[in-house]
Amino acid sequence: MYKPSTPFSVRLKVIPSTFRTEYGVPTKNVADPDDGFEINASWRTFGGTERNENGLYSIEDTATCETWYRPDITSSCRILNCQTGNMYEVYGEPENIEMRNQWLVFRVRRVKGNA
Secondary structure: OOOOOOOOOEEEEEEEEEEEEOOOEEEEEEEEEOOEEEEEEHHHHOOOOEEEEEEEEEEEEEEEEEOOOOOOOOOOOOOOOOOOOEEEEEEEEEHHHHHOOEEEEEEEOOOOOOO
């Protein structure tokens, strides 16, 4: 039986997104952070993810989160880390561990401007 590896000691705010079609193209609209809901989760970064594209080496700020199962946490949500103030997006589909609707594991990637 699955057990979380660390306690849920990090406060996160989940910000849901909606989609709207403009000129035939679906556009993602992120809600105001005040409209989100807060959860406690474990937060593991492992120093980020190394990437090498077209000879350009970079480290992408990623993390793995474990929390109680919530069906409203989807791949279209954004996650605000309340301790650091950094905004992340959920990538991939959150995993419902053993399909028991008890634990949820998902990966996030930091959202920041690129020059």
